[in-house]
Amino acid sequence: MTLVHDERAPYVQVADIIRAEIASGERAPGAKLPSVKKLAERFGLAEMTVHSGLRILREEGLIVATPGRGTFVRSDVDPASLEAGGSSRAESDLRSQVESLTATVEQLSSRVAELEKMAGLSAMTD
Amino acid sequence: MTLVHDERAPYVQVADIIRAEIASGERAPGAKLPSVKKLAERFGLAEMTVHSGLRILREEGLIVATPGRGTFVRSDVDPASLEAGGSSRAESDLRSQVESLTATVEQLSSRVAELEKMAGLSAMTD
DNA sequence: GTCCATTTGTCCGTATGTATA
DNA sequence: GTATACATACGGACAAATGGA
Numbered sequence: 001m002t003l004v005h006d007e008r009a010p011y012v013q014v015a016d017i018i019r020a021e022i023a024s025g026e027r028a029p030g031a032k033l034p035s036v037k038k039l040a041e042r043f044g045l046a047e048m049t050v051h052s053g054l055r056i057l058r059e060e061g062l063i064v065a066t067p068g069r070g071t072f073v074r075s076d077v078d079p080a081s082l083e084a085g086g087s088s089r090a091e092s093d094l095r096s097q098v099e100s101l102t103a104t105v106e107q108l109s110s111r112v113a114e115l116e117k118m119a120g121l122s123a124m125t126d
Numbered sequence: 127m128t129l130v131h132d133e134r135a136p137y138v139q140v141a142d143i144i145r146a147e148i149a150s151g152e153r154a155p156g157a158k159l160p161s162v163k164k165l166a167e168r169f170g171l172a173e174m175t176v177h178s179g180l181r182i183l184r185e186e187g188l189i190v191a192t193p194g195r196g197t198f199v200r201s202d203v204d205p206a207s208l209e210a211g212g213s214s215r216a217e218s219d220l221r222s223q224v225e226s227l228t229a230t231v232e233q234l235s236s237r238v239a240e241l242e243k244m245a246g247l248s249a250m251t252d
Numbered sequence: 253g254t255c256c257a258t259t260t261g262t263c264c265g266t267a268t269g270t271a272t273a
Numbered sequence: 274g275t276a277t278a279c280a281t282a283c284g285g286a287c288a289a290a291t292g293g294a
Contacts, residue, residue, distance in 0.1 A: 009280080011282085035260085036261095045282080048282075048284085049281085051260080052282090068292070069291055070260080070291095091220070098220060102190050102223065105227055105230050105234070106198055107195070108234055109156070109201060112237050112241070119241060136262085161278060162279070173279095175262085178262085191278090193279040193280065195273080196277090197279080
């Protein structure tokens, strides 16, 4: 598992890779992940970049991290539920797409509102 | 200036403050937030810390950020959801966001159609 | 019990990339 | 083409929590 140069942001790829390792059973529930330092060395990234990747998985509920102890795979996560749609790379893609769409719609709304003002619309939306 | 864990982390407080400003109506829907640079100066924090705070609100669906434009308050946010749980995690559900987007796009479509009717169809030949 | 190494979490300052206006 | 603004990455630093010597 290595990072691809042309694809998405490195920290997202880190999340994708580790998520895949959990889904494949390579990292069993309750297992301890390598420290951020080790992961940073493995991926050739800064620790903070790895940390950002782990943050995604934490928000997805796949892992649990405790200062002084380490980062562990949630023990109540069923690998089958990952492919079913609980948390997956597909959901990450969807989320970013929805965010992008939301921004575009927001912008369109303002522009349309501006046009309606210029047009001197008499008929409001009933 | 040691950060006592007595209070919550600064980036969380940034999110809390701005969330409160949105909830109170001080920052109206569609309004443009100050740039990250300005907010960093206002709070006396680094830009990255402010950015982390805004990321929370973005994931909650309260704001929308676009590079080169700025950060804006979502216009289709229901104020009731803010008072309900402080942080409305339910609003970040993909399905509800898609539903909201679909409804907004539909409204925009009819408004644009109305504008096109008023404008006549002469602009098509450019 | 105290000291210390490990580990996560956060902040800072800077730099680069990319999209917008 | 230039300026603005968000997004990410890096390296260094410190705090808090855990665990072992």
